[in-house]
Amino acid sequence: MNFTLRIWRQKNRKAAGGMETFKVTDVEAHMSFLEMLDLLNHQLVEKGSEPVAFDSDCREGICGACSLMINGEAHGPLKETTACQLSMRHFRDGETITVEPWRAEPFPVVRDLVVDRGALDRIIEAGGFISVGTGSAPEANVIPVPKYDADIAFQTATCIGCGACVAACPNGSAMLFTAAKISHLAHLPQGDPERERRAIRMVEQMDAEGFGGCTNHYECGEACPKGISVSFIADMNREFLRAAAASPEFKAVEPPIAKA
Amino acid sequence: MALDPRVPDGPLEKKWDKCRNEMKLVGPINKRKHRILVIGTGLAGASAAASLAELGYQVDVFCIQDSARRAHSVAAQGGINAAKNYRADGDSAYRFFYDTLKGGDFRSREANTYRLAEISGNVIDQCVAQGVPFAREYGGQLDGRSFGGVLVSRTFYARGQTGQQLLLGAYSALSRQVGLGAIRMHTRTEMQDLVVVDGRARGVITRHLETGELKRWSGDAVVLATGGYANVYYLSTNGRGGNVTATYRAYKRGAFFANPCYVQFHPTCIPAAGEHQSKLTLMSESLRNDGRVWVPKKKGDTRAPGQIPEDERDYYLERLYPSFGNLSPRDIASRAAKRMCDEGYGVGPGRQGVYLDLADSIKRLGEKVIRERYGNLFEMYEKITGDDPTRVPMRIYPAAHFTMGGLWVDYHLMSNLPGLFVLGEANFSDHGANRLGANALLQGLVDGYFIAPQTISHYVADSKPAPLSADHAAFAAAEQEARDRIGKLIAVNGSKSADVLHRELGQVMWHHCGISRNRGDLEKGLGKIAELRERFWREVRVPGVNEEYNMALERALRVADFMEFADVIVRDAIDREESCGAHLREEYQTPEGEAKRDDEKFCNVAAFEHKGVGVEPVRHIEPLTFETLHLSTRSYK
CATH class of the missing domain: 3.10.20.30 (Beta-grasp domain)
Structure with missing residues (x-):
């Protein structure tokens, strides 16, 4: 050819x-x-x-x-x-x-075709983790995780961080990427203690990086190579609102990390 | 020079405790004064960096990718082993240790292997706490499965993406420390050299891949977690960026390279389709749990698999190894596949393939269950070949996959160069001559989370490295050498891309130092490598300059190191006049074609000391002694 x-x-x-x-x-x-x-x-x-x-x-x-x-x-x-x-x-x-x-x-x-996706790393650095130091983990089967929750967490955890969702979005929004990580950790009992703080910090960092907002084009979900559903963006909005309304973390939260 | 493995005395199951109890500690305030340089952000590098930063050290982390999350650990599919014994099927640390040692054909260091098994459970605990979404049963407990070379169910998994999920766990721990300012992360930055001052590893020279800037980094210890060298075969299951540069540069600076000839060929890869193939895709070995491997009984049978009746199929693994059957260890399965194809029983285009058939399991468990287990592998297979594995048996063939050899390390994972720590696939210690499936992810995390942070602390406390300025002459000299090498490469201005020459090297390695080896071919290979290396420096073309994002230069620098390093692999393969694990010398095998070890002469680790490019390196020996297990002939029959 x-x-x-x-x-x-x-x-x-x-x-x-x-x-x-x-x-x-x-x-x-x-x-x-x-x-x-x-x-x-x-x-x-x-x-x-x-x-x-x-x-x-x-x-x-x-x-x-x-x-x-x-x-x-x-x-x-x-x-x-x-x-x-x-x-x-x-x-x-x-x-x-x-x-x-x-x-x-x-x-x-x-x-040429190479871009700098460091902004996605900085969103994770802002809160896309569970704060558990090496050595301080309890026995793995102490906390049972219902299969349904584990499966949802897995679905969102399949995000490979390629950025196709951002590239496909007319607004250059990173909401599907951010939502995938927030949902992954929010669906697991281990993620619960930092649930509010995580949602707030990650969303704020996403905004600080200059990504656009979601206006329901759904191009991100179409482009996602792992087929992560756009419905997780609704999940993220819910997590964010829930955190903002109910958590003292919202006011107490430190300013987002500055752009490197 | 005597190699001191620093294995604590006492009973096997008490060695690591004893080591921990006796190691010196660094006070919390003093940790802040020490800087550790970590090269590589796969499972071993990311977990070590995060743990060191949590302890309070200043940590600089380097990776060649645009994000730490893309290191090649991400591609591991099948699972991670741990002796949790959740199934009460008789598993234990001892049994895990036994399987690993036996799987490695008694060529690993007993104490290291035992420690791998001993700590395995803690790794699963850590990963679960980080939110790694392992597969669960309906009761909410972790699900497990069995894997090649093992009779118990000790493999934990996250569908076919275990590597990616574990790496995201380690990456999230790393990211947390980056966010806290405890780690400085340097992406698209490649180590060009190791700086050794007064016999100790004291820093590295890096090249920024976007700007070409060469930079000096001084530290109190250097951690290499840069993976293996299977890309010396050009076609392998490794990512395109995988290279030997960091470990080879350390070797040239005096670190010993151990057992380089131990290369594992993975039995279940998708066969190559053509000349421009850039890599081979692995289909997780876990498929062998539910798949049966077969070839037609008739040579050169060109019928479609569905047309071949049951009694005209040879389920050769089940026939040759009745107790392990399709779950025989990788080296055995790979060699058997190659033998079948060499004898003319191969299937598919080019006849370089065997069938892996899931039909019986689908009949027994239903398509839904099988899809749930391997769905993403099926999609991947279909994308590449156009066939649906639930309808047509998959075609598989061995490919270079994992390198058990690596820089020599002692029980503390420290090289013979004090201050240089080597983790994960980059070191040699735990897997002997053959690695069992789902042990690589484990080793990366055991090394990174639980061993290196403690042994590095001991090193820092014990040797009290004084601050060292990167203006030191050793840094200047190493930087100049790196600059000169780049200049020399660009100045060749030949006619071939580095990739084309790399492909030629891969062919030489595959034919002369591949799945099975013999002295004649190996010696011829040595000559061909020397000739190719010389051609490389006449024929390579690197357009552009250093001070830019220069993909051609990046690749050429790595290929140049492969051209030199290939020599060391072949020399080791010549010297090791026995067959063990993945290293099969045709002169040393049983009449049935099984590996025949020579424990009298070769129950040891060969660690090579660099003496010049293309020059016979000095072969140092670390004898292997087995206090707990008697050397036995590996049998999977």
Whole structure:
């Protein structure tokens, strides 16, 4: 198969970027989208041009490194599939494919298709954890967790932190990402002591990073490679309101951590 | 030089207690004065960093990914072992230890292995408290399952994502400390060298992957938790970024590299589809719980699997190993698969595959139950191959997966270079010549949460490292060397991408030092590696400059280290004239093709000391003694 690729090139954070067109030849249908880009890069490097920068690591859909808008869709056309698992058999021979990085103000472009998703880490740092020091854990079966709750917690915990939800949202909202972590820990008895504090701090950090709000486009849920439901955003809103209304933590909470 | 493993005396089950009781402590106020550098944020690195910060040390953490959460521990699927004995099926720390030691073919350090088993339960407790969503039964208790090489149910799991869930637990502990200001996190930052001053590890040189900036970091101890080196085979189950650079650089600075030839080939990977394949995807071994492995009885049978009647199928693992059957350890299952394919019984395109068939379990338990257990694996398999495993048997083949070898460490997980601690897959100690399934996640967390923070404290209390400025000449020299190496790579200006040359190296390693080995092939391999290394430095092309996000440079630097390190693996494989665990020398096997150990000559750890690139390293020996268990022939029949 042969393709024409229109790819966003940008030298660094400060440089102006633009679309550049490439031809890639001898692509096989079983190759993944990233293997197709590898092939393009081999061809570029051997000609002495700089390869197109993109993030990738595990190439099995779990590390969350890949971050490509393919023909305007986060991770491309296949539902619940990251770009690394998207095979070229889903494209037509000779097609022109447009590839861009995640587009959102809190995700500055580092180079070409690589973005800085540090904002998501900072949301976790603000409260996406249970404060249990090493060595202070009780015996694991002391606290039974109903299977239903454990399953819900697991569903939300499957978030791989790729940021597709943000990239797909017209508002650049990180609510699905934040909701997934809040719901995960709120559904477990271990998460209960910090439940209010966590919801407030994570939401405040999310806002401080400059992510937009949710206006019910539901694009995030469509783009999520792990199929995390948008209904968890309602869960998060409930957690936040509950915390704000009922908890002294709301007023006592320290200001969100400043942007690094 | 004598290698002192510093194993405490006394009975096996009291050794770790004794060690803990005798270790020196650092006062809370003094901890703040010490800086620990942690390289890598997988299970071992993240858990160690979080625990050290909780103790009060100043911690700097480095990872090459854009976020600590993406380290390759994330990709482990099946589970984590712990001797909880929740099923009352006869499990115990001793039995766990026994299984692990036997699984490793008596080539691990007994005391380390026992400690792994002993602490395993605490790890599950810690992870549950952090909110790791392990699978539960309806009563709310933790669910468990069995895994290869084991007859009890001691594996805890979170569907097919155990690695990701455990890593998110460790990452959340790490993030909490970052938020509290106790850890400084440096993402997209790669270690280029280890700085050794007066024989002690005192710092690292890093390169920022976005800006190319080289930086010096001084610390009182350095922790390497940088994973294994299976990517030396190019195609492996590791992530694309996996590399040997950090441990190899430490090796070049004097740390000994132990048992590099022990490489595990995972039996259940999806076979490669073509030349441009960038990695191999593993299907969790847990599938072997419910799947039966078979090939057609007739050589070169091209019928679709459904067309092959029951009596024309060879369930070869069940036939050869009746008591463990489909749950035989990885090395045995991998070799058996390769043998079947080499003899012409392979299936699928290229005939490099065997079937893993779930049909019987689906009949017995129903599709719903099987989907619940392995749903995400099925999706992954279908995405890659286009086949639905509940309708068509899966095709599997072995791939390079885990490296039992690593930097030599003593019982304190400290290298022969004082101040250098090595955790997780990066060290060599617990798994011997073959790792059992679901023990790697455990080892990472045992090392990181429960061992290293305590032994590092002892080191700090005992050696009282004085503050050291990064202006010291050793830092300047190491930084200059790193700069020169980068300059030299860019200056080659050849015609090939580093990846293409890496792929060639992988082919050499696979054919000359792969699943089964012999002296002739190994020696030829050594020559080919030297030739390829020389070509690499003539043919590689790295466009661009250092001072930018330069993917080609990043990869070329790692491949350059693989080109040198491959040599050490092959030399170890030549020297070890026996078969043990994953290391099978064709000259040393039973008539049935089973590994034949030579306990007279090789009941030891081989630790290599660097003497120059391509130069025969010095082979040091740590004898292995077994106080509790008698050496026995591993049998899974």
